[in-house]
Amino acid sequence: MTHGTLRVSALTKIFNKGSTTVTALENVDIDIAEGEFVSIVGSSGCGKSTLLNILAGLERQSSGQVLVNGRPIAGPGPDRAMVFQSDASFPWLTVKDNLEYGLKVQGRSQAERERVVGELLPLLGLDQFAHAYPRELSGGMRKRIDIGRAYAVEPEILLMDEPFGALDVVTREHMQDELLRTWSARRSTVVFITHDIDEAIMLSDRIVMLSPRPGRVREVVDVPFARPRTPELRETADFYKLRTDLRRMMGEATR
Numbered sequence: 001m002t003h004g005t006l007r008v009s010a011l012t013k014i015f016n017k018g019s020t021t022v023t024a025l026e027n028v029d030i031d032i033a034e035g036e037f038v039s040i041v042g043s044s045g046c047g048k049s050t051l052l053n054i055l056a057g058l059e060r061q062s063s064g065q066v067l068v069n070g071r072p073i074a075g076p077g078p079d080r081a082m083v084f085q086s087d088a089s090f091p092w093l094t095v096k097d098n099l100e101y102g103l104k105v106q107g108r109s110q111a112e113r114e115r116v117v118g119e120l121l122p123l124l125g126l127d128q129f130a131h132a133y134p135r136e137l138s139g140g141m142r143k144r145i146d147i148g149r150a151y152a153v154e155p156e157i158l159l160m161d162e163p164f165g166a167l168d169v170v171t172r173e174h175m176q177d178e179l180l181r182t183w184s185a186r187r188s189t190v191v192f193i194t195h196d197i198d199e200a201i202m203l204s205d206r207i208v209m210l211s212p213r214p215g216r217v218r219e220v221v222d223v224p225f226a227r228p229r230t231p232e233l234r235e236t237a238d239f240y241k242l243r244t245d246l247r248r249m250m251g252e253a254t255r
């Protein structure tokens with residue numbers, strides 16, 4: 001039995017609007033293993049969000065196959081949780097109540113909810129803020145609520161669509177380090193969309209680079225750095241070299 005595997009085969013997505021047809025993705029093949037952290041990079045409009053929405057079950061492919069744990073996706077499911085770029089926490093609920101929300105929807109007992117939230121609050125560095133409202137927190141802390149809400153329902157697969165795109169560079173790097181810490185503790189499979197090559201290198205086991213529209217798999221790059229990764233990795237010559245290589249590939253991909 002496999003948990004948290006994704007298999008995308010010959011995936012094509014065509015949008016039809018009136019007389020216009022847009023091929024967003026064409027013949028995409030990606031295999032993602034249990035517990036793997038994979039980033040999808042590519043220029044604006046190459047179909048990254050479309051791919052993630054199909055994996056989430058929010059959008060249907062035009063052709064090809066998408067399997068989660070060996071079964072075709074029939075729609076959104078509790079095995080997958082999504083984190084978006086914009087804040088998704090409920091402003092009228094405290095941090096603790098935000099984290100509990102999905103568990104209540106799932107009908108989990110109060111004892112179970114207390115257990116999960118009790119584990120998550122310190123993991124997210126939010127234990128001092130359990131009774132605060134999102135508006136009382138910084139952008140980075142609000143992002144941690146979103147990640148916590150996704151993790152609370154204990155999904156096998158976390159789908160993240162540029163979750164740190166709206167944060168300043170210092171907060172963003174801090175959040176990357178925090179996400180790595182949380183992910184190491186939970187080991188879910190992650191599919192992470194980003195424009196940012198440094199972010200993709202820092203976080204991922206593998207980077208899938210899509211070509212400009214229609215999105216096709218242009219390169220798949222293994223990230224060779226050992227885990228746990230620390231912020232100092234960003235300063236090393238090996239990191240710099242991989243970043244330069246990926247930027248060159250990205251430049252070639254957009255030509």
Ligand SMILES: Nc1ncnc2c1ncn2[C@@H]1O[C@H](COP(=O)(O)OP(=O)(O)OP(=O)(O)O)[C@@H](O)[C@H]1O
Pocket residue numbers: 015016017022023024042043044045046047048049050051213
């Ligand atoms: N619902 C839709 N109807 C019609 N066209 C769409 C729809 N959603 C996406 N597209 C088109 O599909 C293509 C891929 O869009 P998508 O948002 O997946 O790209 P992206 O790589 O995520 O872009 P960005 O990095 O700018 O967010 C674009 O040309 C977009 O206009």
